[in-house]
Amino acid sequence: MIDRARLSELRATEEQRFVETHPRSGELSARAGESLLAGVPMPWMTRWPGAFPLFCESAEGARLVDVDGHEYVDLCLGDTGAMTGHALPQVREALLQQAGRGITTMLPSPDAVWVGEELARRFGLPRWQLALSATDANRFVLRFARHLTGRPRIAVMDWCYHGTVDETLAVLDGDRVVPRPGALGPQVDVAATTAVVPFNDLEALDRRLSEGDVACLLMEPALTNIGIVLPDEGYLAGVREITRRHDVLLVNDETHTLCAGPGGATRAWDLEPDLLVVGKPIAGGIAAAAYGMTQEVADRLSGPMLGHEIDVAGVGGTLTANALAVAAIRATLSTCLREEDFDRAVPLAERFTAGVDEVIARHGLPWHVQRLGCRAEYWFCPPPRDGAAAAAAVDEELEGFLHLWSLNRGVLLTPFHNMALLSPRHTEADVDRHTEVFGEAVAALVG
Template sequence: MVDRARLAGLMRQEQDRFVAEHPGSARLAEEAGGSLLAGVPMPWMTRWPGAFPLFVEHAAGARFTDVDGREYVDLCLGDTGAMTGHALPRVAEAVHRRALDGLTTMLPSPDAAWVGAELSRRFGLPRWQMAMTATDANRFVLRFARHLTGRTKICVMDWCYHGTVDETLAVLDGDRVVPRPGALGPQVDVALTTKVVPFNDVEALERALAPGDVAAVLMEPALTNIGIVLPDEGYLEAVRDVTRRTGTLLVVDETHTLCAGPGGCTRAWHLDPDMLVVGKPIGGGVPAAAYGVSQELADRLEPQMRGHEIDVAGVGGTLTGSALAMAAVRATLSSAMREEDFAVAVPLAAAWADGVAGVIAKAGVPWHVQQLGARAEYWFCPPPRSGAAAAAAVDEELEAFLHLWALNRGVLLTPFHNMALFSPYHVAADVDRHTEVFAGAVTALLGRD
C-alpha cells in the first residue's frame, strides 16, 4: 500500500529539513569524523535516520536537548540503558559521593550486600555476581553452563540478540546454523558451538536438546531485539519442561524484558530459570549488569569461585563490581523500577499502543501493535510468532522515514525498531504528541493530505 516513489520524495524532504535544523550537530559530526572511526565513539551511534547523529547537550527525565537547543521527547531511553529516565537524582548523588570516596579498589564496598539481597528479592534466584555489561554476564553464565554440564554446545532462539557474545550471533538458513547477517569476523563456525531454534517452536527445541549435547538454552522470555515477539500460551512452561528432562540449564536474559515489571518477566510470569541475566537498566546509566544462579548451581560453583585461579577462569574483570557500579545499582534499584514506577510507565505504553492502533485502523493499513510492559511497538504485518517472521517484516526504507519524521518533530524512537519505551517521567502529553506525529506521517505517506 506504500507508494515507493512518494516515500522516497518525502524522505528527501525530511533529510533536507534535518540538515537545515541541526547545524551544531553537523559541525560536531564533521569534527568527530576526523578522529573517530565512522565519526562516532561506538558504531551503533550511526544507526539513526538523519545524515548524521544528533549530539546531545543535556538529558533529564524523559527529555533531552541537542547542541542546537532543540528538545525531544525520548522514547528510546538509551535503548533501555536509561529505562528509569535520565539523570536520576539518587544516582547522581550516589555517584558524586562515591567519586569522592574512591571509585574502584577491587574490594567489595558496603553497597554490595544490599545489591545482592535486592536482586534476590526481585528475581527469586538466591545467589548473584556482577558484570560490566549483559554481554559479559551472558558470556560468564554460558561458561559456567559448559563447566557444570560437561557439554559443549548452547542453544539460542532464531534472530535473538544477547549482546556481542560470539556463540549467540547465529540464525537459521533453512536447517543450517549460520552467522547472523552483519556479524563481523566470527571467531569459529557457529554451527560448531550453537544450535538455533525458532521461538515458540517446542518441537524444534525438543529435537535440538534430544542428543544431550547442549549445556544451556539462553533466551529472552519474549523476543525484543528483533522487535517484540510474545510467547504463545504455555510455551515458556514447555521450555522449562524440555530443559529439565534433557538435563539442560535454562538461562533467561531479562536485560530488555525488565520492562515487564520490577522483576522482569521472571517475576511477572512466575518463571523458574537456572540462571538469570540482567543488564544496563539496573545501573541508571552507569555500566553494570548482574547474573543470578539457583542454590544448587551456586553450591556447585562455590569451590571454583573461591579457587586460587579464579582470576584466569574467564569470568570477572578488574572494574567489575566496582564501588562506583555498586553505588549506582543500589541507588537505582532503591529509587526506580519499583511497582509504583511501573504503575505509571505501563499505562502510558498501553495508551501509546492504543493511539497508534487508532491511526492504523483509520488509515486502513495492515499494520499492528505489540506491547510488553512499559514498551510497545508497531509492525507492518500481523504480530509475528518467531524471530524469522519478525525479520522478514522489516522495511528499512519505511522505518527510516517514520523515525526521521518523528525526530524532526521532537520525538525520538528506538533506532533498531519501531519501539517506544516509557519511564515514570513521561506524561500523557508525550503519548498524544507521538500519536499526532505518527498520524501526520501516515497521512503524508498515503497521500491523504
C-alpha cells in the first residue's frame, strides 16, 4: 500500500533537512572519521537515521539535547540502558560519594549485600553474582550450564539476541543452524555449539531437547530484540515442563523484558527459571549486570566457585562489581524500577499504543502495534509469532524514513527497530507528540 517512489522522494527531503539543521553534528562526524573506525566509538552508532550520527550534548529525564541545540523527546532511552530516565540525581550523588571513597578495589563493598538481597526479593531467585554487562552475565551462565550438565550445546530462540555472546549469534536456515547475518568472524561453527528453535513452537523445542546434548535454554520470555513477539498462551509453561523433563537448565534473559515490571516477566508471569540474567538499566546508566540462580543451582556451583582456580575459570573480570557500579545499582534499585514507577510508565505505553493504533486504523493499513509493559513497537504487518517472521517483516526503507521524519521533528526512537520505551519521566504530552508526528508521516506516505 506504500508508493515506493513517493517514499524515496520523502526520504530524500528528510535527509536534506537533517543535514541542513545539524551542521555541528556533521562537523564532529567528519572529524571523528579521521580517528574512529566507522567515525563512531561503537559501530552500531552508525545505525541512526540521517547522513551522520547525532552528537549528544546532554540528556536529562526523558529529554536529550544535541550539539546543535535541538531538544528531543527520547523514546530510545539508550536502548533500555536509561530506562529510568537520564541523569538521575540519586545516582549522581551515590557516584560522587563512592568516587571519593574509592572506585575499584577487588573487594566487596557494603552496598553489595543490599544489592544481593534486593535482587533476590525482586526476582525470587535466592543467589546472585554481578557482571559488567548482560553479555558477560550470559557468557558466565552458559559456562556454568555446560559445567553442571556435562553437555556441549546451548539452545536459543531463532533470531534471538543476547549481546555479543558467540554461541547465541545463530539462526535457522531451514533445518540448519547457521551464523546470524552480519556476525563477524565466528570463532567456531555455531552448528557445533548451538541448537536453535523457533519461538512459540513447543513441538520443535521438545524434539530438539530430546537429543540430550543441550545444557541450557537461554531465552527472553518475550522476544524484544527482533521486535516484540509475545508468547502464546501456555507457551512459557510448556517451555518449563519440557526443559525439566529433559534436564535442561532454563535461563531467562530479562535485560529488555524488565519492562514488564520490577521483577521482569519472571515475576509478572510467575515463571520459574533456573537462572536469570538482567542488565542495562539496573545501575541508572552505569555499566552493570547481574545473574541469579535457584538454591539448587547455587549448591551445585558452590564447590567450583570457592576453588583456587576460579580466577581463570572464564568467569569474572577485574572491574566487575567495582564499588562505583554497585553503589549505582543500590541507588537505582532503591529509588527506581519500583511498582510505583511502572504504575506511571505502563499507562504511558498504553497511551502510545492506542495513539499509533488509531493512526493505523484511520489509514486502513495492515500494520500492528505491540506492547510489553512500558515498551511498545509498531510493525508493518500483522503481529508475528516467531523471530523468523519478525525478521522477514523488517522494511528498512520504510523504517528509516519514519525514524528520520520523527527525529527531524524532535522525537527519538530506538534505531534498530520501531521501539519506544516509556519511563516515569515522560509525560502524556510527550506521547501525544509522537502520535502527532507519526500521524503526519503516515499521512504524507499514503497521500
